[in-house]
């Protein structure tokens with residue numbers, strides 16, 4: 001079996017995101033164990049793994065939505081991270097026009113007491129145009145197709161203009177054409193120097209579009225250039241590591257020094 005790639009890829013400056021012995025979970029039951037890695041600014045990263053591997057858990061924590069059980073997570077302030085959760089929790093019946101929903105992406109500029117200016121309106125319309133939704137400005141959210149809604153949510157991300165963008169399965173319910181358009185936006189953000197991390201299941205898509213991959217199976221399996229991470233042995237190892245997990249197991253109590261070494265820590269408390 002080839003050695004795991006656990007070193008960070010070339011890292012020209014301070015990392016955009018740094019995880020130190022990070023353990024995450026719910027109600028004190030760990031779901032992701034002792035992950036340590038550094039993601040360099042400007043990285044375009046796919047986050048992959050079997051079902052239940054902890055991908056959504058990890059990306060929620062990166063977005064500042066889930067407090068770590070232990071370990072450390074360093075990154076920009078929460079308001080400088082643009083985050084799109086899985087199957088957006090947006091209430092479509094909420095009576096709001098598309099432009100107003102998208103304009104929420106400008107919150108960091110406008111603020112609670114700020115005035116929505118002609119310039120803000122122009123930015124909204126430009127963002128809508130860049131996702132192909134010109135003419136939809138006044139439409140209610142409940143009138144949009146799944147693909148149109150996903151385009152609108154990407155327009156909101158454009159307006160957030162955050163240095164770090166985190167997306168959880170953004171192409172799960174959209175057709176090929178919409179996926180291609182949204183992938184083009186990801187590449188544009190990458191060219192602009194943003195750090196982009198995306199949870200994905202389609203490994204062909206990962207190979208085609210993502211220079212870096214993080215393979216998770218409750219623990220870090222491999223991290224680095226996609227071709228080196230997405231190998232048959234790594235994927236087989238991820239499947240083997242994922243299978244025995246028991247969500248009812250007690251809190252993991254591996255000592256940090258030991259736990260920081262991948263596959264070496266003894267506790268893996270969530271395992272049966």
Ligand SMILES: Nc1ncnc2c1ncn2[C@@H]1O[C@H](COP(=O)(O)OP(=O)(O)OP(=O)(O)O)[C@@H](O)[C@H]1O
Pocket residue numbers: 026031049050051052053054055056057058247
């Ligand atoms: N809110 C929650 N409360 C309790 N347990 C949770 C919660 N969310 C996720 N889990 C558990 O954490 C573990 C990891 O789940 P997570 O959703 O992070 O995996 P995933 O890799 O994103 O899975 P999938 O590919 O199926 O979407 C699972 O065992 C899941 O049941």
